[in-house]
Amino acid sequence: GAGVSQSPRYKVAKRGQDVALRCDPISGHVSLFWYQQALGQGPEFLTYFQNEAQLDKSGLPSDRFFAERPEGSVSTLKIQRTQQEDSAVYLCASSPWTGDINQPQHFGDGTRLSIL
Amino acid sequence: GNSVTQMEGPVTLSEEAFLTINCTYTATGYPSLFWYVQYPGEGLQLLLKATKADDKGSNKGFEATYRKETTSFHLEKGSVQVSDSAVYFCANGDIGSEKLVFGKGTKLTVNP
Numbered sequence: 001g002a003g004v005s006q007s008p009r010y011k012v013a014k015r016g017q018d019v020a021l022r023c024d025p026i027s028g029h030v031s032l033f034w035y036q037q038a039l040g041q042g043p044e045f046l047t048y049f050q051n052e053a054q055l056d057k058s059g060l061p062s063d064r065f066f067a068e069r070p071e072g073s074v075s076t077l078k079i080q081r082t083q084q085e086d087s088a089v090y091l092c093a094s095s096p097w098t099g100d101i102n103q104p105q106h107f108g109d110g111t112r113l114s115i116l
Numbered sequence: 117g118n119s120v121t122q123m124e125g126p127v128t129l130s131e132e133a134f135l136t137i138n139c140t141y142t143a144t145g146y147p148s149l150f151w152y153v154q155y156p157g158e159g160l161q162l163l164l165k166a167t168k169a170d171d172k173g174s175n176k177g178f179e180a181t182y183r184k185e186t187t188s189f190h191l192e193k194g195s196v197q198v199s200d201s202a203v204y205f206c207a208n209g210d211i212g213s214e215k216l217v218f219g220k221g222t223k224l225t226v227n228p
Contacts, residue, residue: 031214042205042218102148102167105216107160
């Protein structure tokens with residue numbers, strides 16, 4: 001079956017522009033996560049959804065970052081008024097069942113965002 | 117909050133050499149521990165996991181044992197192959213919080 005799909009794979013934007021990154025999780029997966037991975041670093045948690053509910057957004061670095069998952073499936077991470085420090089790979093992950101950290105998270109290939 | 121510290125890379129080995137990548141963690145409660153691997157050009161994949169003290173996770177010849185007394189989860193493989201060249205990430209996840217906390221990653225290169 002299909003894995004987690006993210007689009008676009010690469011995004012180049014000028015500073016100050018808004019961007020939207022899409023994540024299509026594995027069908028039926030309840031939990032969806034966004035992580036930010038800076039160059040040479042490990043992924044850092046941004047936000048988490050259980051179905052359409054955003055249960056944890058403690059990792060979002062500023063109010064310029066916004067995520068949604070309106071129908072409990074596809075999710076979009078939006079960054080407004082982009083800054084150079086937003087340049088990173090944005091990873092989406094999904095897992096089949098909420099409430100169990102032991103369920104493995106399945107990661108997409110990420111979107112590499114470059115802000116000029 | 118939770119944190120993970122793993123051995124800085126890069127690590128370069130010859131084929132059939134023994135591999136150890138150190139990982140230590142801090143956490144409240146009793147976290148599950150994971151090793152994820154990122155092969156060149158691919159996404160993160162779960163390599164192995166352990167959910168409680170003294171558990172040993174294993175996969176593809178890799179092993180790691182959950183050591184509560186030393187708060188460690190070191191990754192080992194007895195004989196590495198060129199195809200093991202990748203970046204390895206140690207991570208923990210706390211019960212009641214589904215997010216993962218990752219280390220910075222260790223790049224492994226295996227030469228023939």
